[in-house]
Amino acid sequence: MDSFPLRQKRSSSQNLSALQARLQPYLPTAKYILKRIGIYFLTVLGAVTLAFIFFHLMPGDPLSIVFSQLEKTNLGRVTGGAEVAEAYKRLLGLDQPLPVQYLLFLRNVLIGGFDLGPSFVAFPTSTRDVIFRQLPWTIGYFTSAMLIAWLIGTTIGALLGWLRRIGLTSVAVGIATLLNITPVYIIAIAAIIFFGYHLHWLPTGQPYDPGLTPNWGDIEFIKNVLRHAIMPIASVVLVWGASFSLGMRSLMISVLGEDYLSYAKAKGLTPFMILRDYAFRNALLPQVTALGIALGNTINGVLILEAIFVVPGVGGLFVRAMAIHDFNVMQGVVLLSTVAVLTLSLIVDLLLPFLDPRIRRSND
Amino acid sequence: MTPIMQIRDLSVGYASRRAVGLAVTSVNLDVEKGEILGVVGESGCGKTTLAVALLGLIESPGVIQSGSVQLRLADDKLVDLVGLAPRPLRQIRWKEIAYIPQGSMSALNPVLRVRQQMTDTLVQHGLSKAEAIERARWALNLVSLDAAVLDKYPHELSGGMNQRVAIATAVTMQPAILVADEPTTALDVVTQRSILQELVKIRDQFGTTIIVISHDMGVMAQVVDRMAVMYAGRIAELGLVLNIFDAPLHPYTQKLIGSIPKDTGQHLEGLEGEAPSLWAYPPGCRFHPRCSLATAICREQTPELREIISGQYAACHHCD
Ligand SMILES: Nc1ncnc2c1ncn2[C@@H]1O[C@H](COP(=O)(O)OP(=O)(O)O)[C@@H](O)[C@H]1O
Ligand code: SF4
Numbered sequence: 001m002d003s004f005p006l007r008q009k010r011s012s013s014q015n016l017s018a019l020q021a022r023l024q025p026y027l028p029t030a031k032y033i034l035k036r037i038g039i040y041f042l043t044v045l046g047a048v049t050l051a052f053i054f055f056h057l058m059p060g061d062p063l064s065i066v067f068s069q070l071e072k073t074n075l076g077r078v079t080g081g082a083e084v085a086e087a088y089k090r091l092l093g094l095d096q097p098l099p100v101q102y103l104l105f106l107r108n109v110l111i112g113g114f115d116l117g118p119s120f121v122a123f124p125t126s127t128r129d130v131i132f133r134q135l136p137w138t139i140g141y142f143t144s145a146m147l148i149a150w151l152i153g154t155t156i157g158a159l160l161g162w163l164r165r166i167g168l169t170s171v172a173v174g175i176a177t178l179l180n181i182t183p184v185y186i187i188a189i190a191a192i193i194f195f196g197y198h199l200h201w202l203p204t205g206q207p208y209d210p211g212l213t214p215n216w217g218d219i220e221f222i223k224n225v226l227r228h229a230i231m232p233i234a235s236v237v238l239v240w241g242a243s244f245s246l247g248m249r250s251l252m253i254s255v256l257g258e259d260y261l262s263y264a265k266a267k268g269l270t271p272f273m274i275l276r277d278y279a280f281r282n283a284l285l286p287q288v289t290a291l292g293i294a295l296g297n298t299i300n301g302v303l304i305l306e307a308i309f310v311v312p313g314v315g316g317l318f319v320r321a322m323a324i325h326d327f328n329v330m331q332g333v334v335l336l337s338t339v340a341v342l343t344l345s346l347i348v349d350l351l352l353p354f355l356d357p358r359i360r361r362s363n364d
Numbered sequence: 365m366t367p368i369m370q371i372r373d374l375s376v377g378y379a380s381r382r383a384v385g386l387a388v389t390s391v392n393l394d395v396e397k398g399e400i401l402g403v404v405g406e407s408g409c410g411k412t413t414l415a416v417a418l419l420g421l422i423e424s425p426g427v428i429q430s431g432s433v434q435l436r437l438a439d440d441k442l443v444d445l446v447g448l449a450p451r452p453l454r455q456i457r458w459k460e461i462a463y464i465p466q467g468s469m470s471a472l473n474p475v476l477r478v479r480q481q482m483t484d485t486l487v488q489h490g491l492s493k494a495e496a497i498e499r500a501r502w503a504l505n506l507v508s509l510d511a512a513v514l515d516k517y518p519h520e521l522s523g524g525m526n527q528r529v530a531i532a533t534a535v536t537m538q539p540a541i542l543v544a545d546e547p548t549t550a551l552d553v554v555t556q557r558s559i560l561q562e563l564v565k566i567r568d569q570f571g572t573t574i575i576v577i578s579h580d581m582g583v584m585a586q587v588v589d590r591m592a593v594m595y596a597g598r599i600a601e602l603g604l605v606l607n608i609f610d611a612p613l614h615p616y617t618q619k620l621i622g623s624i625p626k627d628t629g630q631h632l633e634g635l636e637g638e639a640p641s642l643w644a645y646p647p648g649c650r651f652h653p654r655c656s657l658a659t660a661i662c663r664e665q666t667p668e669l670r671e672i673i674s675g676q677y678a679a680c681h682h683c684d
């Protein structure tokens with residue numbers, strides 16, 4: 001019988017060609033990346049245009065709505081209301097013809113760095129500043145909650161899928177299914193009643209104790225903020241974690257039925273290696289896409305939670321803007337959340353070719 | 365010669381909610397060391413189920429109803445793959461008995477490079493990373509593939525190349541037995557021939573025992589020493605391939621061989637009717653609804669596989 005050859009030292013030219021061979025599969029990625037980024041900018045342009053059309057072609061201009069509201073409530077019995085309105089219009093550029101307004105809008109938003117003019121909710125602070133002041137709260141609470149939910153949900157889901165034949169897991173699946181169909185605000189309210197009012201373990205709302213002055217350098221203040229954040233974050237983690245775990249579980253189960261899994265078993269690999277390199281690795285790909293979509297939709301999903309927990313954030317800002325017809329802020333929030341969705345799906349699409357080699361080829 | 369593998373009364377089924385349907389029924393088979401043994405039969409007759417059972421890979425909804433698969437190790441010790449604990453089973457897999465799957469395209473993980481898929485087993489069986497890669501190169505070379513394939517993903521290779529990768533992967537540990545399930549299905553004729561040649565080469569070079577499974581009599585004719593003809597989960601005929609092609613004993617084998625297109629390209633005798641499902645086998649000889657020689661005894665009594673001529677076995681009431 002033949003024996004195996006001795007190891008040979010490879011020459012440097014061989015190393016070079018090996019390097020080329022290693023890089024070669026990634027090359028179509030460059031083309032794919034460029035194409036994907038191009039599409040991204042086009043869709044962002046489309047989103048900005050849609051936002052413009054939606055808010056400018058709505059019946060009635062925002063200012064007259066504001067003024068008529070003020071008049072109705074008797075608060076705005078100001079003399080010379082019409083002149084004031086005209087002045088505001090000029091200030092906001094609403095006196096220009098629509099095409100000019102559109103071009104100005106494009107310039108301000110795309111080149112001017114999200115310049116949407118002054119807000120009404122906090123006039124004369126700019127819309128951008130008003131929104132960006134709220135954004136860290138939203139990201140801090142809910143984007144991080146979504147990430148935690150994904151990490152926990154994906155891990156639990158992978159295990160539930162892997163252990164699908166063990167009867168006990170169906171209990172966990174039942175609980176997850178129940179959590180998944182429960183609206184997040186029900187969980188939130190239940191948590192407030194139980195852990196807040198009943199057990200007095202956790203604060204029921206507010207970003208931090210009302211008496212405190214915000215000071216991010218103070219460890220005690222940060223601790224206080226974190227304590228207040230536990231319930232909002234835990235609510236999201238429970239509901240979204242359940243949803244992510246169910247998704248991951250079914251992805252795992254479908255992967256476990258694949259031929260490459262029984263082949264890996266036939267090779268004598270340990271269950272752990274099969275779980276890590278064959279099952280989890282392959283099920284993870286669609287799960288990453290699911291995270292991207294969920295993160296992009298954060299702003300849409302948090303409106304009600306911010307209200308329930310009385311915490312600052314973009315959702316609450318949007319509600320306030322709606323109440324007084326602050327079109328600039330509404331427009332800004334809508335744009336921001338659209339761009340967030342687009343950007344996250346861009347990131348996911350750029351990440352996937354590195355996780356899934358098939359995409360490198362199929363899209364070039 | 366002492367057989368390297370002894371299959372005794374092996375019955376493998378699939379469980380539904382109410383019953384178990386036997387895809388492999390009371391199979392007895394000795395596999396001789398160094399031979400290429402063919403298992404042939406129509407699709408659905410239980411060939412893959414048998415192969416999977418030989419690897420100790422049957423799992424739910426599959427169940428091993430009875431029997432044993434004794435494997436003779438290098439030190440002449442016998443181990444029964446049926447009911448072996450997971451750990452010793454893992455050690456036997458690939459080292460003693462390796463597998464060339466049906467459809468290597470779907471058997472290779474699409475998101476891992478060939479390098480990882482060829483070497484992970486080796487590392488797991490105790491080789492160093494460098495040794496594993498060296499051995500993978502050696503194996504690829506053996507099946508006429510360039511080592512550059514190591515850096516490729518399965519979808520970047522042709523069907524024939526994937527099949528060669530699967531064969532190379534199977535020989536990396538120099539196993540005593542190779543089980544190749546439909547190794548040439550879905551490949552063009554030229555590739556088929558060269559793939560089969562690789563198998564013969566491996567047997568000739570290393571004395572590897574190879575079990576080749578196929579629905580294709582042509583494959584049997586090309587590479588196999590001995591073959592087992594399966595029908596509806598049972599072995600219908602067993603013997604040297606030359607003898608069987610020369611003078612098939614079982615009516616089913618006769619029809620199978622008769623249905624091979626001859627040089628003229630004509631189907632001389634087609635197989636009429638369909639093979640029974642594992643949930644509704646006919647009583648007696650499972651072939652009787654399709655057999656022109658069937659008599660009353662065929663409908664009542666199951667024919668046992670018995671030696672009709674020296675070295676040639678058939679399970680039929682009417683073939684002496
Ligand atoms: N996982 C399974 N569950 C239920 N029945 C199965 C399963 N796998 C195979 N079978 C049935 O077992 C029989 C034999 O299948 P198989 O061993 O794949 O045959 P072959 O490889 O000869 O085509 C077929 O009737 C098939 O439908
Ligand atoms: S036993 Fe009877 S039915 Fe079965 S193959 Fe022989 S002759 Fe045909």
Ligand SMILES: [Mg+2]
Nearest residue numbers: 411412466546
């Ligand atoms: Mg098969």
